[in-house]
Amino acid sequence: xxxxxxxxxxxxxxxxxxxxxxxxxxxxxxxxxxxxxxxxxxxxxxxxxxxxxxxxxxxxxxxxxxxxxxxxxxxxxxxxxxxxxxxxxxxxxxxxxxxxxxxxxxxxxxxxxxxxxxxxxxxxxxxxxxxxxxxxxxxxxxxxxxxxxxxxxxxxxxxxxxxxxxxxxxxxxxxxxxxxxxxxxxxxxxxxxxxxxxxxxxxxxxxxxxxxxxxxxxxxxxxxxxxxxxxxxxxxxxxxxxxxxxxxxxxxxxxxxxxxxxxxxxxxxxxxxxxxxxxxxxxxxxxxxxxxxxxxxxxxxxxxxxxxxxxxxxxxxxxxxxxxxxxxxxxxxxxxxxxxxxxxxxxxxxxxxxxxxxxxxxxxxxxxxxxxxxxxxxxxxxxxxxxxxxxxxxxxxxxxxxxxxxxxxxxxxxxxxxxxxxxxxxxxxxxxxxxxxxxxxxxxxxxxxxxxxxxxxxxxxxxxxxxxxxxxxxxxxxxxxxxxxxxxxxxxxxx
Amino acid sequence: xxxxxxxxxxxxxxxxxxxxxxxxxxxxxxxxxxxxxxxxxxxxxxxxxxxxxxxxxxxxxxxxxxxxxxxxxxxxxxxxxxxxxxxxxxxxxxxxxxxxxxxxxxxxxxxxxxxxxxxxxxxxxxxxxxxxxxxxxxxxxxxxxxxxxxxxxxxxxxxxxxxxxxxxxxxxxxxxxxxxxxxxxxxxxxxxxxxxxxxxxxxxxxxxxxxxxxxxxxxxxxxxxxxxxxxxxxxxxxxxxxxxxxxxxxxxxxxxxxxxxxxxxxxxxxxxxxxxxxxxxxxxxxxxxxxxxxxxxxxxxxxxxxxxxxxxxxxxxxxxxxxxxxxxxxxxxxxxxxxxxxxxxxxxxxxxxxxxxxxxxxxxxxxxxxxxxxxxxxxxxxxxxxxxxxxxxxxxxxxxxxxxxxxxxxxxxxxxxxxxxxxxxxxxxxxxxxxxxxxxxxxxxxxxxxxxxxxxxxxxxxxxxx
Numbered sequence: 028x029x030x031x032x033x034x035x036x037x038x039x040x041x042x043x044x045x046x047x048x049x050x051x052x053x054x055x056x057x058x059x060x061x062x063x064x065x066x067x068x069x070x071x072x073x074x075x076x077x078x079x080x081x082x083x084x085x086x087x088x089x090x091x092x093x094x095x096x097x098x099x100x101x102x103x104x105x106x107x108x109x110x111x112x113x114x115x116x117x118x119x120x121x122x123x124x125x126x127x128x129x130x131x132x133x134x135x136x137x138x139x140x141x142x143x144x145x146x147x148x149x150x151x152x153x154x155x156x157x158x159x160x161x162x163x164x165x166x167x168x169x170x171x172x173x174x175x176x177x178x179x180x181x182x183x184x185x186x187x188x189x190x191x192x193x194x195x196x197x198x199x200x201x202x203x204x205x206x207x208x209x210x211x212x213x214x215x216x217x218x219x220x221x222x223x224x225x226x227x228x229x230x231x232x233x234x235x236x237x238x239x240x241x242x243x244x245x246x247x248x249x250x251x252x253x254x255x256x257x258x259x260x261x262x263x264x265x266x267x268x269x270x271x272x273x274x275x276x277x278x279x280x281x282x283x284x285x286x287x288x289x290x291x292x293x294x295x296x297x298x299x300x301x302x303x304x305x306x307x308x309x310x311x312x313x314x315x316x317x318x319x320x321x322x323x324x325x326x327x328x329x330x331x332x333x334x335x336x337x338x339x340x341x342x343x344x345x346x347x348x349x350x351x352x353x354x355x356x357x358x359x360x361x362x363x364x365x366x367x368x369x370x371x372x373x374x375x376x377x378x379x380x381x382x383x384x385x386x387x388x389x390x391x392x393x394x395x396x397x398x399x400x401x402x403x404x405x406x407x408x409x410x411x412x413x414x415x416x417x418x419x420x421x422x423x424x425x426x427x428x429x430x431x432x433x434x435x436x437x438x439x440x441x442x443x444x445x446x447x448x449x450x451x452x453x454x455x456x457x458x459x460x461x462x463x464x465x466x467x468x469x470x471x472x473x474x475x476x477x478x479x480x481x482x483x484x485x486x487x488x489x490x491x492x493x494x495x496x497x498x499x500x501x502x503x504x505x506x507x508x509x510x511x512x513x514x515x516x517x518x519x520x521x522x
Numbered sequence: 523x524x525x526x527x528x529x530x531x532x533x534x535x536x537x538x539x540x541x542x543x544x545x546x547x548x549x550x551x552x553x554x555x556x557x558x559x560x561x562x563x564x565x566x567x568x569x570x571x572x573x574x575x576x577x578x579x580x581x582x583x584x585x586x587x588x589x590x591x592x593x594x595x596x597x598x599x600x601x602x603x604x605x606x607x608x609x610x611x612x613x614x615x616x617x618x619x620x621x622x623x624x625x626x627x628x629x630x631x632x633x634x635x636x637x638x639x640x641x642x643x644x645x646x647x648x649x650x651x652x653x654x655x656x657x658x659x660x661x662x663x664x665x666x667x668x669x670x671x672x673x674x675x676x677x678x679x680x681x682x683x684x685x686x687x688x689x690x691x692x693x694x695x696x697x698x699x700x701x702x703x704x705x706x707x708x709x710x711x712x713x714x715x716x717x718x719x720x721x722x723x724x725x726x727x728x729x730x731x732x733x734x735x736x737x738x739x740x741x742x743x744x745x746x747x748x749x750x751x752x753x754x755x756x757x758x759x760x761x762x763x764x765x766x767x768x769x770x771x772x773x774x775x776x777x778x779x780x781x782x783x784x785x786x787x788x789x790x791x792x793x794x795x796x797x798x799x800x801x802x803x804x805x806x807x808x809x810x811x812x813x814x815x816x817x818x819x820x821x822x823x824x825x826x827x828x829x830x831x832x833x834x835x836x837x838x839x840x841x842x843x844x845x846x847x848x849x850x851x852x853x854x855x856x857x858x859x860x861x862x863x864x865x866x867x868x869x870x871x872x873x874x875x876x877x878x879x880x881x882x883x884x885x886x887x888x889x890x891x892x893x894x895x896x897x898x899x900x901x902x903x904x905x906x907x908x909x910x911x912x913x914x915x916x917x918x919x920x921x922x923x924x925x926x927x928x929x930x931x932x933x934x935x936x937x938x939x940x941x942x943x944x945x946x947x948x949x950x951x952x953x954x955x956x957x958x959x960x961x962x963x964x965x966x967x968x969x970x971x972x973x974x975x976x977x978x979x980x981x982x983x984x985x986x987x988x
Contacts, residue, residue, distance in 0.1 A: 100973075100975070101974060101975050101978065102975070103975065103978045103979075103982065104903070141870075169890075170890045170891075173889055173890040173895075174890055174891060176889075177884065177889060180929075181936070184932075184933055184936055185936050192933055195929075195933070196926065196929055196933070199925065199929060200922060200925050200926060200929075203889075203921075203922070203925055204918065204921075204922040204925075207918045207921060207922070208918065210899075210902060211902060211906070211914060211918065214902050214903055214906040215906055218903075218906050218907060
């Protein structure tokens with residue numbers, strides 16, 4: 028039930044924020060903040076002291092679930108509300124709520140127009156994402172998969188920058204069409220299961236071990252894979268992302284990069300591979316190659332960008348390539364690495380987008396050629412960019428390093444060539460990161476921009492994310508322990 | 523209806539019409555226990571026909587409420603409109619209840635003839651910007667042609683089988699051993715072609731956009747909902763109980779029409795700047811989706827297809843009414859605001875209207891939380907069970923294109939107000955009745971999208987008869 032509460036609080040907070048719009052800019056954001064803080068408190072309880080709020084893990088034969096909630100919805104089709112959270116879900120929910128708070132900080136001074144409706148959309152996106160991370164009924168999952176899309180569309184279409192119509196449309200159509208493919212796959216899976224067992228059900232647990240293989244299994248699996256790979260995103264279906272990111276307002280970019288991309292990775296780990304272990308294994312070399320291509324190709328494209336936000340967007344795709352590689356290498360290290368990369372990239376990408384957005388808010392351009400020498404005018408901001416860039420590159424001691432290192436370690440056991448190429452990605456990453464630092468913060472301030480340095484709220488947000496990354500880098504075991512039972516329970520399906 | 527002859531007063535006639543329709547809805551409660559009932563040879567009442575009749579009367583009720591403010595500013599005589607509305611509705615109900623070719627034809631003609639006059643209704647209005655007469659003539663010619671085709675088809679079938687009952691067709695064909703006769707297939711194809719005209723399926727869709735655009739908004743709403751729903755009700759029953767699915771030629775024609783409707787309807791809708799025309803093309807596409815269900819009925823149990831189609835029709839019915847209610851709310855007979863640019867910034871000028879419109883558009887696009895999503899889910903389910911992979915691919919492509927133009931309207935509504943011309947449609951006061959229609963439509967869309975179970979229960983029980 029607590030999972031339902033997490034979502035209800037956000038839904039209600041969103042409606043409250045919208046209704047209070049007429050009271051000015053202040054009230055909606057305070058309501059939004061309270062809703063998120065309430066959620067954060069609940070999540071912290073769930074993480075730290077689940078017993079105190081009456082939670083005890085249940086084992087239903089498909090892993091250990093800290094929370095499992097079940098209730099009928101549309102019995103005609105065997106569709107029910109099944110929400111469950113295990114270690115993996117919980118980590119990602121924590122990431123969601125935490126970054127939700129950060130994005131609120133990013134929006135605090137930036138969104139002045141129609142702020143009520145903005146916070147409504149923000150909170151509803153977060154609620155949708157939590158739904159995605161906890162839904163264990165395929166229909167319900169698809170439902171939330173789409174629900175998180177609409178408010179995000181509004182955020183880009185209303186508060187976006189100069190080319191927002193195109194970007195919002197592209198974002199929506201890419202995700203929606205790949206979603207329809209997934210719906211088709213879900214229905215075929217359910218239908219085949221119905222033919223075999225005479226029970227019509229959309230429950231994840233019932234559909235596990237369906238033993239679907241062969242050509243049909245491959246096609247059905249591809250439906251899922253394409254939907255998740257679009258969201259991840261992986262080359263060649265990644266090109267909605269740079270547009271969506273560069274046009275979205277800062278808070279939108281933070282949520283997109285920090286959270287929404289993770290739903291794709293989560294889908295792969297939770298659904299695609301466990302539901303279709305056999306064909307996934309056949310498909311693994313292809314997926315791993317796609318991962319490597321994503322890493323290298325988008326890193327190279329990032330290098331060629333002048334638009335700061337587009338550059339960061341391409342690096343996101345590059346880093347998510349590691350996740351794809353890790354998931355399909357499918358051994359303990361690689362999976363742990365993929366999860367760590369998801370979490371760490373959530374922090375570093377969110378922070379970088381927030382910095383880029385802050386910069387754009389101050390100087391009204393994202394063109395790096397016009398920037399330069401900002402270290403002199405905005406030292407705090409420059410330090411933050413340096414820190415998070417270095418984190419993204421994968422300097423030991425920070426979370427991203429742990430994740431990418433583990434992915435490489437794991438995939439090395441599977442394919443040496445692939446891993447060798449993937450490791451090249453780390454080198455290219457250093458190159459494009461240095462270019463950013465050099466172009467923007469060193470050199471000469473040609474246009475004599477006067478930049479206000481970071482505000483207190485921004486500093487607080489960045490400080491929290493720094494602590495998070497350091498924690499992940501120095502004590503990753505705490506998170507691995509949480510994700511481990513989940514990964515182990517799905518791991519058994521893979522020989 | 524009689525009142526209009528005695529006392530020409532718009533308000534009174536409108537109130538009576540509305541009350542009459544509401545009363546006939548209430549009658550349904552009493553009718554329910556005595557079903558199924560064969561009323562004369564021509565009409566058959568069961569859960570299925572009752573459901574569609576209810577839908578039709580509900581639609582007519584909404585149209586009658588919407589028509590009042592629309593025609594109020596119209597200075598000519600308005601009272602006859604309601605007579606036409608009622609006769610058309612009667613025709614539609616006859617269609618929904620028919621299991622016999624004679625009642626099929628009578629109902630169709632009653633509906634069609636009333637519609638000609640309804641479409642041309644504001645023809646005396648000098649300032650009428652649209653072309654109601656052109657639309658009416660187009661509809662008259664096309665519809666007349668279609669009726670002729672259907673009649674010829676019926677005649678051919680009758681010549682072979684000697685029966686006009688849907689349910690006697692299959693046994694008669696077997697008894698006479700004429701299943702392979704080319705005349706039989708020709709007869710069926712003529713009937714299908716005529717029906718396709720009425721349902722505006724590609725390639726018989728050419729009249730649709732012009733008629734939708736030219737007709738007054740309440741009539742467009744009526745045309746899009748009641749006339750389509752009643753036709754669909756009888757078509758599915760006809761095809762199911764007369765066992766027409768065994769003819770390969772027929773299935774091929776249906777499949778091609780479905781694919782072409784989904785694709786062309788959506789593609790042509792992309793290019794429209796007029797919301798009514800856009801709805802016209804999108805309705806062609808939606809009819810294509812529905813045809814997928816009908817084709818799937820050939821290979822899946824009749825129950826599921828009846829259930830799917832009923833749900834989709836009901837959902838489509840509500841969505842269209844909601845959409846036209848918004849168009850109606852910002853228009854009147856003197857000035858129709860139906861260009862996409864008229865909707866610019868509506869979300870900030872009149873959030874309520876825009877919210878209803880957004881709900882409707884998302885529902886038409888089949889996004890979760892709305893009735894349209896459950897409807898599309900049904901279509902997908904039927905398609906998967908019938909293994910119609912080609913049509914499902916078309917469906918996905920069509921939906922993708924569809925998203926684009928629905929989003930375009932939504933995007934226009936989200937635009938800042940500053941860019942809007944001085945024309946401020948939201949300045950017009952919206953009467954209570956329209957508000958009630960808007961509120962009930964959006965409430966039903968969301969309710970069916972979030973908690974469809976009660977509706978599914980009803981549909982399952984009525985589908986059990988097949």
